[in-house]
Amino acid sequence: MRVRVATTALGITAAVLAVPACSSGAAGTKSDTASSAPAGKPARSDRNAALLSSAVLETRLLDESDIGGDYVRKPERPAQHDDVTVVGCPALSELGGDAATGGTLSFPHKAKATFTYAGSTSEVSEELYSDSANKLSDGISRIFDAMTGCPSYQVVAGGTPIDMASQKLPVPHGLGDEQWSQLLTFSAGGWSTVVKQTAIRDGSLLLIVSGSPALVDHHLDKAVAKATATS
Numbered sequence: 001m002r003v004r005v006a007t008t009a010l011g012i013t014a015a016v017l018a019v020p021a022c023s024s025g026a027a028g029t030k031s032d033t034a035s036s037a038p039a040g041k042p043a044r045s046d047r048n049a050a051l052l053s054s055a056v057l058e059t060r061l062l063d064e065s066d067i068g069g070d071y072v073r074k075p076e077r078p079a080q081h082d083d084v085t086v087v088g089c090p091a092l093s094e095l096g097g098d099a100a101t102g103g104t105l106s107f108p109h110k111a112k113a114t115f116t117y118a119g120s121t122s123e124v125s126e127e128l129y130s131d132s133a134n135k136l137s138d139g140i141s142r143i144f145d146a147m148t149g150c151p152s153y154q155v156v157a158g159g160t161p162i163d164m165a166s167q168k169l170p171v172p173h174g175l176g177d178e179q180w181s182q183l184l185t186f187s188a189g190g191w192s193t194v195v196k197q198t199a200i201r202d203g204s205l206l207l208i209v210s211g212s213p214a215l216v217d218h219h220l221d222k223a224v225a226k227a228t229a230t231s
Contacts, residue, residue: 087153
């Protein structure tokens with residue numbers, strides 16, 4: 001049995017992670033630190049202020065040469081539009097089904113890539129978006145706030161009930177202008193998987209890395225460095 005779950009917190013990642021029948025996981029990280037923008041940090045309006053095209057964003061994604069030969073890039077999946085209902089989280093329900101289980105953020109310029117680690121079901125996904133700093137900040141803040149504001153809720157996607165648990169994580173200070181991070185636990189059919197999602201806004205660029213917590217932590221810095229490189 002495999003239950004496919006789109007791991008988007010706000011429509012943040014279009015990557016679809018699988019919950020295999022042979023795996024289980026639990027949220028083991030505890031923190032009362034809110035995921036938010038760092039107070040008092042000046043906006044870097046002089047850097048990465050211009051909007052970037054989807055073609056340019058594509059060149060700034062991590063690739064196999066960046067993350068190592070043990071990773072294989074997955075082909076992009078066709079967009080799926082299953083009926084989605086959110087139960088137990090009114091704030092998230094108001095944002096719509098895509099915010100709970102799939103789709104991409106509705107920014108004009110975007111690029112994405114998903115990698116599978118060889119010999120395992122572990123995945124890491126990266127998405128890049130470009131829009132005005134205010135639009136990026138407002139859009140992703142609304143979704144993260146809605147999801148982490150509901151510690152537990154249920155999503156019914158395509159007739160499949162998925163129990164959800166969310167938890168704020170400490171933000172990775174020193175990267176970009178604003179940061180968000182959370183841990184999500186997806187449970188269905190007696191099995192569960194844990195997904196970490198970290199978002200970094202740097203000027204008019206928004207980067208989201210999602211997947212196995214260890215892989216997100218391992219690749220986040222290099223993803224930010226490549227995405228924000230100016231040359």
